[in-house]
Amino acid sequence: MAALEKVRDEAPPKAPARGRRPSRPRGSVPAPGTTPGEKRLAASPSAWFVWSGMAAFLVLLLGIIVAVVVDSFGRSWFDTWLPAEWTAQWYAESWDRFDLTHVIGVTVGVALAVVVLSVLIGVPAAYLLARRSFPGKRLVNVLFLLPILMPPITYGIPLATVMYAFGLGRSVVAVILVNLVPSVPFVILTMTPFIEQINPAIESAARMCGAGMRQVFTRILAPLLVPGILAASILVLVRTVGMFELTFLVSGPQSDTLVVAIYRAMTSAGGGEARQLISAMAVMYTTTMLAMLVVALRFVNPTQLVAQVKEARDD
Template structure:
């Protein structure tokens, strides 16, 4: 017994002694990874910081800091680029895309989650294509069709173009939320005399509200940052903020660089606000966790 105990104790001692060695071996790799991450964020912070400083600088040439600081460039960018109208158009496009995407995507996600039909996997693949493919690949033929029918160049064309990736995104997001709801709840409501509309509005809608809110916020952020499709279909009166920023940068030679930097900071601030709001209501691991919890996934 003493021999066996000694062996076990020796084994435990060896195990305890081996663990610090593994940590010592893993430390250089860990330090290397953290070094790369810190280097990346320092470069990103330097780029954003230089644009921020330039947007407040009076004159900045061949020095570490500008000669002086002023906020006049924000006023000039607001007036020169008509940012109030651009932001209004951006909000109009984004809210319309969100509303129409939910109106089309939620029922489609319900059908895909509850019904089995021939070609269901093919339908999933078709819905995934606009998300997996770069927008420019289908944006050019889509814009050609919209221009042919006179829709491009207006607000309607921008909204229709942004619906192509947004509706599949809502379907992909909402399907796990619908699959986790027990179908017996709907059956019980129908047995009590509720129709399809009542079941959806009074039973499913309250249960799906977190998923609908998550989809709406994610689509909103995606639409505000969507450049390719909006650029290909927007007209002079239907430009969103990201497209207006591109035009201001392409014409930077005849404008003060500081006003362009001020516009870039306004756009970045708007995206950061949307990102903070989305992270307030949406957990980045929420969808993955829901899929793992679903026994049929």
């Protein structure tokens, strides 16, 4: 027995089978002479091209933001990279001259109203499209796509004509109504896949236990749809705050949102306003948008959103 163990220990290691390469631990550095097909993706020309494009885009975006911020804090200058004097008076002056307290209040109020109404109308409509089959269902889906795919100005002018005909022009109500036209279809198209991924057997079991349609919707479907509702609400919120065409056509001095107020300031008196005032308003607009996104993302985690949708689909 001792002789056999000695022979086994002294035997040379087995050579790998012909045609099969020895396995290399994952994450190890490839040996010299590696074939091009085994090179890492980061070393390929296409990867360098993608990274270069992303870097150029980020540099351009950062440059624009920095230029606007610097302009909003500086006095007039021409032959230097940075202004010789810095001041914050442009913010105070633009706030008072354009009544931004009222403008931001209208912007936030319109956005929240559009979000709430879009969810209240869009979620039940999405449930019907996800759970019911009826003649012309595909045509209805196509009609919901039109306000999202078409430029807002194409249907904004007829909408504005209707609003002015009913005496709603230049009012906050008109601004809310015209923004509902693209927002409700957006919620419907966003929520329909969420509802389709929920197993209908859950609703059937609840009905067998005596639950009515309202109880099924509020106690069973609503908790499962919360991630989708929050995601749709965030997108509608950002879309409404940034919507210019529809809001501009029906708004007035007392119903302008911030993006429309910036445009009116740029074009007032033939563009006679100081450039720094417009830059200050642009910085405040961007800050408002970022604040809304931060608050919204505080309650919605994209990773948890995907996980909860997967769990609802598996159930």
